[in-house]
Amino acid sequence: MATSEAAIRVRGVFHRFGEAGEQRFVRALADTSLDIAAGELMCLIGPSGCGKSTLLNIMGGLMAPSAGTVEVRGQPVRGPLPRDIAFVFQENSLFPWNTVIENVELGMTFQGVSKSARAARAAEALAAVGLKEFALHYPAQLSGGMRQRAALARALSLKTPILLMDEPFGALDEQTRMILGEDLSVLLAQSRKTIVFVTHSLGEAVFLADRVAVFSARPGSIKQVIAVDEPHPRRPEFVTSAKFTSLRNQLYGLLHDEIRKAVQQSTAPDTGAEPA
Amino acid sequence: MAGKGASRLIQAGFLVGLVVVWYLAATRWGVNRLLLPNPVAVYDNLFDILRSGEFIDDLQTTLGELAAAFAISATGGVTLGYLISRSRYWIEVFEPLFAAVYSIPIILFLPLFVLFFGLGPASKIALGASISFFPIVINTIAGFGHVDRLFVTAARSMGASDYHLFRHVLLPAASPVILTGLRMGFTTALLSIIGSETLASLAGLGHRIVHLAEAMEMARMFAYIVFVVAIAVTLNAIVSRLEARGKRD
Numbered sequence: 278m279a280t281s282e283a284a285i286r287v288r289g290v291f292h293r294f295g296e297a298g299e300q301r302f303v304r305a306l307a308d309t310s311l312d313i314a315a316g317e318l319m320c321l322i323g324p325s326g327c328g329k330s331t332l333l334n335i336m337g338g339l340m341a342p343s344a345g346t347v348e349v350r351g352q353p354v355r356g357p358l359p360r361d362i363a364f365v366f367q368e369n370s371l372f373p374w375n376t377v378i379e380n381v382e383l384g385m386t387f388q389g390v391s392k393s394a395r396a397a398r399a400a401e402a403l404a405a406v407g408l409k410e411f412a413l414h415y416p417a418q419l420s421g422g423m424r425q426r427a428a429l430a431r432a433l434s435l436k437t438p439i440l441l442m443d444e445p446f447g448a449l450d451e452q453t454r455m456i457l458g459e460d461l462s463v464l465l466a467q468s469r470k471t472i473v474f475v476t477h478s479l480g481e482a483v484f485l486a487d488r489v490a491v492f493s494a495r496p497g498s499i500k501q502v503i504a505v506d507e508p509h510p511r512r513p514e515f516v517t518s519a520k521f522t523s524l525r526n527q528l529y530g531l532l533h534d535e536i537r538k539a540v541q542q543s544t545a546p547d548t549g550a551e552p553a
Numbered sequence: 554m555a556g557k558g559a560s561r562l563i564q565a566g567f568l569v570g571l572v573v574v575w576y577l578a579a580t581r582w583g584v585n586r587l588l589l590p591n592p593v594a595v596y597d598n599l600f601d602i603l604r605s606g607e608f609i610d611d612l613q614t615t616l617g618e619l620a621a622a623f624a625i626s627a628t629g630g631v632t633l634g635y636l637i638s639r640s641r642y643w644i645e646v647f648e649p650l651f652a653a654v655y656s657i658p659i660i661l662f663l664p665l666f667v668l669f670f671g672l673g674p675a676s677k678i679a680l681g682a683s684i685s686f687f688p689i690v691i692n693t694i695a696g697f698g699h700v701d702r703l704f705v706t707a708a709r710s711m712g713a714s715d716y717h718l719f720r721h722v723l724l725p726a727a728s729p730v731i732l733t734g735l736r737m738g739f740t741t742a743l744l745s746i747i748g749s750e751t752l753a754s755l756a757g758l759g760h761r762i763v764h765l766a767e768a769m770e771m772a773r774m775f776a777y778i779v780f781v782v783a784i785a786v787t788l789n790a791i792v793s794r795l796e797a798r799g800k801r802d
Contacts, residue, residue: 337710339706339709339710357709357710357711357712359710359711359712360712362710363710363711364707364710364711366703366706366707369701369703370703370704370706370707372704372721372722372725374725374726375725383721384711386717386721387708387711387712387713387714387717387721388711388712389712431711435711
């Protein structure tokens with residue numbers, strides 16, 4: 278790693294929803310520490326409700342942790358950091374009353390980009406995700422995969438060094454997800470952004486990540502971090518390689534017991550579901 | 554399979570049939586002319602009313618009351634609704650309260666309004682504003698209070714200020730519901746103002762209709778009813794059109 282400075286530094290983060298004794302009390306994260314190097318793509322994977330999305334929101338300043346600290350580029354996080362961090366959410370975060378291009382430009386308006394620069398940057402971002410022809414469509418007129426491409430374009434146009442992606446392809450079918458994953462790998466190899474990517478999919482994690490952080494069941498903490506030593510952009514053939522299969526199997530082995538635990542938790546009476 | 558043209562034809566045929574039955578009842582079947590005037594006489598009276606322009610004063614009174622009442626309830630309802638919607642707690646307090654008040658017939662308080670504001674336009678304005686306030690405030694709370702959290706989170710993550718959030722997220726998310734509330738408020742204001750004019754008033758279209766009924770000028774009274782119906786249908790069509798246009802933008 279060229280720089281010793283971590284882009285994101287998570288130290289001893291705990292998070293709980295509600296107060297002890299309440300019906301909806303949930304311990305989402307317990308003593309989680311993680312360094313994400315500048316320019317790397319880190320996947321967070323774990324059973325449902327393990328707090329991986331919560332950690333992502335805490336990293337991005339959308340939530341304050343119950344305990345612990347997060348630093349982004351050396352500065353403690355106290356709220357959203359629109360100049361440093363852009364989000365891509367699971368789905369339907371595009372404003373339905375705006376066209377695709379308006380959505381992209383509005384993000385830049387919020388961020389404070391001058392009016393004259395917005396149009397060119399929006400066009401560039403839409404071209405990068407292959408949605409140039411759909412700039413004037415409304416989100417409802419697009420397929421799920423195209424909507425996520427548009428959300429990615431909105432995030433890219435903000436030109437932040439860090440991208441946080443919360444199961445961005447989670448609601449899509451396997452084939453669409455595969456193509457979007459390949460395209461994302463190409464895009465990101467060019468941009469050299471620091472990316473944290475939450476996913477449920479073992480294959481997606483291995484295909485995209487430089488490192489994969491595997492979470493334990495709730496209260497989540499990082500069980501192990503696995504390195505995927507394969508240059509970007511990843512080629513489709515990578516999926517059929519022995520290396521891919523072996524890494525995927527290793528992840529499966531780590532996750533299997535945690536998923537069992539999570540399923541038992543979700544049927545136990547004293548815990549609620551993790552709020553979205 | 555009946556197309557849109559066919560259903561329009563049936564609707565028109567139904568209305569024509571109604572007028573024919575009315576005509577036959579008045580001329581052939583011996584219904585008392587004081588109860589049911591000849592539609593031809595009604596038509597003549599309507600023509601006379603429109604040509605002489607005698608309706609203008611009453612129309613001005615009624616529309617003036619409507620405009621004032623709606624301006625008050627729209628401003629008050631949207632402002633108060635927005636303020637309440639800023640807090641989950643206030644929504645929980647006021648939403649059921651307003652819904653409960655909305656379900657009682659406020660027209661029952663007309664005598665009180667007359668005592669407070671007199672027989673003139675002021676009592677009609679106060680009543681119309683009170684009645685139309687509720688659908689507007691309820692819809693405004695619903696509109697602003699139930700904006701998808703993800704939109705707000707996404708906007709905040711991109712650095713949206715409070716103004717940005719209101720202008721680009723809350724307002725467009727809420728406006729379809731608020732516009733529906735405004736249309737409902739407008740319609741109820743119109744109905745309650747004309748209704749209250751028939752009960753206790755000095756002027757206005759409702760007042761004129763009751764005055765003619767008391768003078769037993771049934772044909773002219775029916776002509777005024779036709780006139781008021783036409784005004785109400787036109788106003789509702791305009792407001793519905795504005796609502797649809799507002800939702801499209």
